[in-house]
Amino acid sequence: MSDDRTPVRPSRANLLPYGRQTIEEDDLGAVHAVLRSDWLTTGPKVAEFERLVADHVGVREAVAVSSGTAALHAAMHALGLTAGDEVIVPAITFAATANAAVYVGARPVFADVLRDNLLIDPRSVAERITPRTRAIVAVDYAGHPCDYDALQALAARHRLPLVVDACHALGGAYRGRPVGSFGVMNVFSFHPVKHITTAEGGMVTTDDPALAERMRRFRNHGIATDHRQREKTGSWFYEMTELGFNYRLSDLQCALGISQFRKLSGWIERRRQIARMYDEAFAGLPAVRPLQTAPDVGHAYHLYVVRVSDDRARVFADLRREKIGVNVHYVPVHLHPYYQQQFGTGRGLCPVAEHAYEEIISLPMFAGMSAGDVHDVVAAVRHVVNDGPDRAAAA
Numbered sequence: 001m002s003d004d005r006t007p008v009r010p011s012r013a014n015l016l017p018y019g020r021q022t023i024e025e026d027d028l029g030a031v032h033a034v035l036r037s038d039w040l041t042t043g044p045k046v047a048e049f050e051r052l053v054a055d056h057v058g059v060r061e062a063v064a065v066s067s068g069t070a071a072l073h074a075a076m077h078a079l080g081l082t083a084g085d086e087v088i089v090p091a092i093t094f095a096a097t098a099n100a101a102v103y104v105g106a107r108p109v110f111a112d113v114l115r116d117n118l119l120i121d122p123r124s125v126a127e128r129i130t131p132r133t134r135a136i137v138a139v140d141y142a143g144h145p146c147d148y149d150a151l152q153a154l155a156a157r158h159r160l161p162l163v164v165d166a167c168h169a170l171g172g173a174y175r176g177r178p179v180g181s182f183g184v185m186n187v188f189s190f191h192p193v194k195h196i197t198t199a200e201g202g203m204v205t206t207d208d209p210a211l212a213e214r215m216r217r218f219r220n221h222g223i224a225t226d227h228r229q230r231e232k233t234g235s236w237f238y239e240m241t242e243l244g245f246n247y248r249l250s251d252l253q254c255a256l257g258i259s260q261f262r263k264l265s266g267w268i269e270r271r272r273q274i275a276r277m278y279d280e281a282f283a284g285l286p287a288v289r290p291l292q293t294a295p296d297v298g299h300a301y302h303l304y305v306v307r308v309s310d311d312r313a314r315v316f317a318d319l320r321r322e323k324i325g326v327n328v329h330y331v332p333v334h335l336h337p338y339y340q341q342q343f344g345t346g347r348g349l350c351p352v353a354e355h356a357y358e359e360i361i362s363l364p365m366f367a368g369m370s371a372g373d374v375h376d377v378v379a380a381v382r383h384v385v386n387d388g389p390d391r392a393a394a395a
Contacts, residue, residue, distance in 0.1 A: 012323035012376050019193030019302075022267070022368045030259035034251050041250040042226045049254035050203070052261055053188070057180030059205045061212035064254060065219050068167045068189025070247040071202035072100035074215040075163050075185040076135075081106045085134040090120035091332040091353035093139040097165050098333045106134065107343065110334040112350040116292040117141070118305070118360075121352070122150040135161050140169035140179060142329070143271075143300030144293060148174050148182045163187070167202075170195045171268035173298030180205045190253075193366070194302060195267060196260035198253035219247035267367035271301035274369055278304055281378040287385040303329055307359040308385065315384055316361060322380040327362045 034045060046064055054062035065071050081087065083105035089098045091110045098108035112124040118141050125136055136155055138146040146164070155162040164183035166172075172179040180186045185208075188194075190201035206212055220226050222244030225235075282288045287309040293299050308315050312328075319326045332353045334345035347354060364377055 010321060010323040015323045015325050016364050016369075016373055016376065017325040017366075018327040018362050018364050019366045020368065021192040021197045022263075022366070023197075024263075027256055027259045030255040031252055034255040037251070039228070039251050041248060041252075042220075042228045043251040044228075045251040045254040045258065046249060049249075049257045049261075052258060053180070053203055054205055056261070056264075057178045057186070057205050059181050059186075059207045061206050061209055063204045063206075063212050063215040063219065064249040064257075065202045065204070065215075065247040066249055067200050067247075068187060068191065068202040069096040069100065070219070070245070071187040071189070071204045072096055072165065073103050073245075074218050074247065075187055075204055076100045076104045076106065077218050078185065078211045078214045079135055079161055079163075081134055084132060086130060086132045087135045087137060088125050088128050088133060089137045089333070090139050090141070091334055091350035092118045092141060092330055092356065093165065093333060094167075094330055095333050095336060097137060097139055098339070101135075101137075107132075108333070108339075109133070110332075110345065110350055112352045113141075113356070115352055115356070117144050117294070118291060118353070118356055119144060119146045120151075122147060122154055124350075125151070126154055129158055129160075133158070133160060135163055137163045137165055138183070139165040140167075140172060140300070142291065142303040142305050143168045143172055144291070145169060145172050145174035145179050145182075145297045145299075147294075152182065161185075167194065168302035169300045171264050171298075172300035175296050179300070181207075184208065185211060190257055190260075195271075195300060195367075196257060196264055198249065198257040198260075201249050201253050201257060217242060218244040220244060221246060268300055270367040270369075271365060272299065274365060274374055275299070275301050275304055277371075277374050278363065278378070282306065282381070285382065285385065288381060301365055303362045304365040305329065305360050305362050307356065308361055309359075310385055312359055312361060318384040319361070319380055322384065324377055324380045325364060328357075328360060329362050330357075332357050 050062040081104045085106040086109045087101040087106050088109045092113045101108045109128050114121045161184040164186040166179045166186050167189035169179040186205045188203045190198040222240045222242040289307045291305050339345045
């Protein structure tokens with residue numbers, strides 16, 4: 001595609017991002033109150049935030065950490081994975097899902113995805129289980145919960161732990177039950193483009209107190225107690241019982257998370273409203289096909305992903321020129337150079353994921369979008385897919 005094409009007047013004056021945070025006065029007030037307190041980190045807001053999330057998803061324990069990636073790493077560590085172990089992960093996900101297995105010396109094994117929604121395919125998982133398999137990681141891609149009936153049955157049959165990467169799905173549900181309660185451990189992210197934010201941050205939910213305790217040590221250098229615990233007992237003594245990292249989430253961030261979490265249900269409903277507007281707008285546009293949603297799930301809509309029949313590279317470039325900040329989620333992980341060089345992966349390993357990657361585009365989706373924003377996206381998409389080939393030929 002030539003770079004000297006005839007300029008097209010954008011639909012908007014400013015770029016509409018694919019996702020962004022919403023920060024309100026109560027959020028600023030919550031952070032300000034912590035700044036005036038005695039505890040900026042390892043203080044009471046950490047446990048309060050953990051309890052809030054654990055109660056919401058209906059589990060006994062939650063462990064706050066510094067990012068979604070740290071949460072994945074902590075989960076892999078808590079399982080005791082090591083060199084020679086295999087962990088099955090979906091091909092369509094952010095690289096961190098697979099990277100976390102590599103961090104502990106394990107080998108990621110990539111499963112293909114379902115055509116309709118790009119979630120991990122339980123049949124592909126079953127085909128990849130070997131005597132070296134030690135865990136299955138499912139990803140609630142775009143905010144759509146996986147088929148947990150099938151995955152839990154498969155994990156139980158092979159006596160494997162199911163870990164859920166729910167970083168896209170906070171506030172979602174599967175058959176009426178909240179996401180965050182289906183795996184042995186369930187991982188969330190609080191990055192600014194997610195449903196709520198702590199700037200950077202993550203959390204693991206679990207019903208297993210032993211796993212939770214191991215992750216709490218892991219986030220604190222492998223030390224058995226933190227500063228606040230020692231302050232309460234008036235003790236200075238501590239012991240490092242295993243090798244860990246500094247993956248702590250501060251009280252400042254947890255205060256922001258608590259304030260944001262109270263607005264989660266309203267923000268999820270707004271995302272669903274936007275998704276319904278998109279669904280209706282694209283229903284008569286054959287060149288744009290939204291991913292399908294199962295009838296028994298509560299979709300959290302971290303992303304709104306469509307497949308385009310036209311050349312994806314052209315559609316992407318034209319929408320960006322229209323000031324619509326589209327993105328692509330994701331390059332299949334097994335096609336990244338690192339994985340091809342280190343693990344010998346490549347094209348043909350997960351054909352459904354590879355074909356989908358050539359067609360998918362993520363449209364703007366965040367709770368702060370106005371009706372006018374949605375209109376601009378729809379108008380730009382219609383303009384690009386209807387008139388794009390002629391415009392692309394113009395010079």
